Amino acid sequence: MRNLAQLQTAMTQAILSGEAAPLAGEITASSADALRRFGIYRNNTFLSLVRHLKAVFPVTARLGDERFFSYAANEFVRSHPPREPRLSAYGSSFPLFLARFPACRTAPILPALASLEWAVHAALTAPEERALLPTALAEVGRSSLRLVLQPSLQLVLSRWPLLPLLQGTHPETVPVARRTTYTAVMCSGENVRFMDLSSARYVFWRSIGVGSEIDHAAARALARDPQFNLVHEILTLFGAGLVIAIDDSHAR
Helix, strand or coil: CCCHHHHHHHHHHHHHHCCCHHHCCCCCCCCCCHHHHHHHHHHHHHHHHHHHHHHHCHHHHHHCCHHHHHHHHHHHHHHCCCCCCCHHHCCCCHHHHHHHCHHHCCCCHHHHHHHHHHHHHHHHHCCCCCCCCCHHHHCCCCCCCEEEECCCCEEEEECCCCHHHHHCCCCCCCCCCCCCEEEEEEEECCEEEEEECCHHHHHHHHHHHCCCCHHHHHHHHHHHCCCCCHHHHHHHHHHCCCEEEEECHHHC
8 A cells, every 4th residue: 555645646647647557456436437537537637737728828829729739738737747736837837848849840939929928927926016116216325236126027038029919919820020029027906018128128127137236237238238328227117116125235
């Protein structure tokens, strides 16, 4: 007789592989066929997870063909089952999975579109904190500070302009011309906002977001654009309601 941990591991493996024979002596269903009941449970598990992925990536599913998406999603579930008990967190690695999925090689825009859709989902499910006013920075007055940004802020780098596809303004029958784009996704209440960023602004926001000091982030942005205006960019961050805290503990 297996202990609980061993039984859970065996059950997970059986669900993912579809091979329930090793569990034949472990599960019962009174007078019903236990393995048949297991098959129903397995099918419902896959259906619910694939349904969740379709809800998170609806445009990717539609543009890539619903049947193809179902096939790719089922393969994703088999190789990347949920690792935590929060369904809202499931699917973060799906864009990377699509990028490496052999059947997706002829449509490389699909993984990119999935990345943008995951950014929207991540923004919607992240907490929204109270934003600081620009006057908060004046009280500190150092450039060797770290700004803490809204958890909902997501930054997406793409080789295609994806927003028209996501928003339905680009004809789906017309190919999308390649053009590098930098997109910020953020939330205000239940409303998702998008902002097209310059290369320098993208680097600045991304550097700030990973904890770089303001002056270091500005140096990276200036390397992209010598006309980068630090004061203007900081005011833009505050004006967009993206700054929630100022960390100057390391500068004392």
